[in-house]
Amino acid sequence: MQAMTKLGAIGTNANSSTVTRADDELRRQRARLEAEIATRQGIEQRLGQVQAAYARFVPPQLLELLGKESILDVDWGNQAEKKMTILFSDIRGFASMSERMSPQQCFDFINAYLSFMEPVVLAHGGFIDKYIGDSVMALFPARGDDALHAAIAMLAELNQFNAQRALLLTELPSDHPERRAATDVKIGIGMNSGLLMLGVIGGASRMEVTVISDAVNLASRVETLTKTYQTPILITQHTLNSIRNSAAFSIRFIDRVRVRGKHLAQSIYEVFDADPAPLKAAKLASRDTFEDALAHYHFRHMEDALTLFSDCLEHNPGDTPAAVYWQRCRQANRAHTGEAGETDSATHWRPEYLLGLAGLDDMHQAIFGQIVALSEALQQDAANTAEHMVNNLVEWTAEHFESEERLMQAHGYPHSPFAEHRQQHEKFREFLNTLAAEIQSGKTSSLRLAFRCQFLLLDWFISHINITDRHLERYLAGRITPDAQP
Structure with missing residues (x-):
């Protein structure tokens, strides 16, 4: 047991x-x-x-536009072509401001400022491509409306930044150099829209995802012109074309600018929605006088232009673009010259406007010639001739646009660019119909109508050829034979 x-x-x-x-x-x-x-x-x-x-x-939006999920998927030579709006902003007088700061204060100031600007860009569908010192380069893949709303919001946010900065400066001793020299920060914003090449550049050990395009150079150039005209927002004709409803903004023509190496002078416009309410109201009230003054200036009638710009300034002394033109007129009169800058280059058809599609090129050149002839008739105050010519122009453009849209549909042009292309046709028709109605009414001066025709309508048409039609031409390359051209 x-x-x-x-x-x-x-x-x-x-x-x-x-x-x-x-x-x-x-x-x-x-x-x-x-x-x-x-x-x-x-x-x-x-x-x-x-x-x-x-x-x-490396902005994730750039990777997405390149069709990549991760930075690990990016390789040298990756590229894509996209139509986008480029926004450049820059702090005015930053060099002199930074001289009064220590390196730490300088970086603290820049980072504080950018912390106000970046969220605005992101909130309006854009992203920061790069910071260049105190400058911001942002890209907006959708329509120009997003970029323009962002620019206006950036100026509103700048007011908040200035208010916060002023409060912080009161904490410094009254004799502190930074407090004594403190002024509100001001910025200039320039925008342009166009086709961009996004891609990876560099060598084996150092690469960068970036964008390359003449459109970027023009956006940067336009931003620098905000200093010349002392106005916060300037946009190009290309961006104006890409805005769905331009009537929703306060916009007026300002000048024409030529990018280095390019024959074509580009129209630029001031957007003054962010101006103080009294200044904005005064600009709206003097819009007709300002446009009349511009028409006389660009057609080299300097004495009349000087009188009209003087009238603008009498009613609105804060209109800095009018003051710039007033000074130019005085200088031209003293020099006994009628020079008006880059105003005549768009009146000549150039080979660079050709797409290589004979049918479209022939129609483009014919419409171009009709617009120039209409402008000349208006300058000569030939009302009957101008009325007949504008009616013919309406018919020709309608026929051309219908032919172009049939071509796009026949070759399966993607829905999104087709819809945008057709919408631009509609905007051109609206502008042209309004011009025709004003010519027929006889209530608007012939010179102002000639100005709209030669410098606004013609610039719009050339812009449409160089960007929107150029995109169509690249799509059709290899899909259409010479015999099948419209």
Whole structure:
């Protein structure tokens, strides 16, 4: 009996030992598994942090436009062509401001300013491509409306930044150099729209995702002109074309500018929605007088232009673009010259407007010639001739646009660019119909109508050829034979 008891105890101890070893092994396996899970979670967390860090240097929107999910998928030579709006902004007088700051104060100031601007860009569908010192270059993949709303909102946010900065400066001693020299920060914003090449450039050890295009150069040039005219927002004809409803904004023609290496002078426009309410109201009230003055100036009638710009300034002394033109007129009169800058280059058809599609090119050249002839008739105050010519122009453009849209549909032009292309045709028709109605009514001066025809209508048409039709031409390349051209 005792032997049996001992054997039972031995068996029980053996079973207990086996269970203990199994439990120990299970605990070890569980510990290893938990350690592995923790390691993997740490790696994933680290990868997430690295990805977030990369996103601060390479905008994820750029990767998306390149069709890439991650920075790891990007390689040298990746590229894509997209139509976008480019926004440049710059702090005025930053160089002199920075001279009064220590390096730390300078970086603190820049980062504080940019922390106000970046969220505005993102909130309106854009993203920051790069910071260039105190300058911001932002891209907007959708329509120009987003960029324009962002620009107006940036100026509103700038007011908040200035208010906060003024409050912080009161904490400095009254004799502090930064407080004594403090003024409100002002910025200039320039915008242009066009086809951009997005891609990866660089060498084997240093690459960058960036955009390359003449459209970028023009946007930068337009931003610098905000200093000349002392107005916060300027846009190009290309951006004006891309705005769905331009009547929703306060916009007026300002000047024409030629980019280095380009023959064509581009029309630029002031957007003054962000002006103080009294200044905005005064500009709206003097819009007709200002346009009459511009017409006389660009057709080199300097004495009349000087009188009209003087009238603008008498009723609105804060109209800085009018003051710039007034000074130009005085200088032209003193020099006995009628020079008006870059105003005559658009009256000549140039080979660079050709698309290589004979049917479209022939119609474009014919419409171009009709617009120039209409402008000349209006300058000569030949009302009957102008009325007949504008009616013919309405018919010709309607026929051409219908032919172009049939061509797009016949070759499967993608829905999004087709819809935008057709909408631009509609906007051109609206502008032309309004011009025709004004010519027929006889209530608007012939010179102002000639100005709209030669410098607004013609610029719009050339802009449409160089961007929108050029995109169509690239799509049709290889899809259409010379015999099948319209």
